[in-house]
Amino acid sequence: MSNGPIYVTRPSLPPLAELLPLLEEMWDSRVLTNNGPFHQKFEAALTAFLEAEHVSLVSNGMLALEAAIDAAQLTGEVVTTPYSFVATTHAVRRANLQPVFVDIRPHDLNIDPDAVEAAITEKTSAIVAVHCYGNPCNVDALRAIAERHGLKLIYDAAHAFGVRRNGQSLLAHGDFSILSFHATKVFNTFEGGVVIAASQAGKAAVDSLRNFGIASETSIPNTGGNAKMSEFNAALGLLQLDRFAEAREARRQVDTRYREALTSIEGIEPLALPDGVEPNFSYFPVLVGEDYPISRDALYEALKAENIFARRYFYPLLSSLPMYRDLASADPANLPVATEAAKQILCLPIYEGLSEADQDRVIRAVQRPS
């Protein structure tokens, strides 16, 4: 039996032969970027697929977040979660805004709406929430809070490609949502991302910001940057979109098999799939609790010894990083649930093409840690 390395993910890709004719078109046309034909097609295809009217392709998820924050014209303080990938808080800080960390909820590890409301001051201009692992935030509560206090609401939906809730795209919430198409995400274009705006004006602002703030050959009214997606990434995205349903189904099967095998292990708690949600199975997070024979870190090392590379998403907490830990809101006493989750979380390998034999290696290693 093979003992090759099993990584936490492996990118899905279309057959290379399908990409080559698209590359030939680019070589013939010499149109490589700047809203070329593949960019236009992919943006239109995503607009339909994501059930969102105002979609802007960008070069990655980080720049998508920065563009959304910029377009929302925020000031002062932004209430956000410490339990995410570092891009979430860095995007706030890089816009010269003050992140204010609040705690998460124990059952889904998403930002706690009550804690959000309690943290709002006269300086607060926005909430930046994360649909962690693609599981929806309490979007109704967050919308009500944002409306009550006149705040902008931005979702880092980097994990939520294709997720639907109550029969509707999860991306239909907030003033802006962003997706990442990074290689490690459930849908990838090598690098890439989008901003989904709630309004045409929001999309226009993002479209300007992603292209240096240029309006025409002689008019540059905005201080934009460069976040354009190239023709290569857009062409690849079109092929990936055709394959997404298949890739998702393959992940669903891994998820089901893991759940059946792991749920009965004392001290191992796979994060529940929420009711009313069509998930994308992008991650398989488990909490390693007190009742498990060894600690989360010991399990992580035991898996590594068997050539299985799980990941501690998300550890360390963003509030503990050197540039944030001195903020008053970063005090672990303010973030008890997040602090505990960061100690217990482990994401197990899940991807299209993970063989049943390799799934069994992962399952056995969790059942009987050596």
Ligand SMILES: *Cc1c(COP(=O)(O)O)cnc(C)c1O
């Ligand atoms: C991956 C990720 C990002 C950043 O996306 P990139 O495309 O890698 O820049 C932002 N937020 C979260 C939660 C992520 O997981």
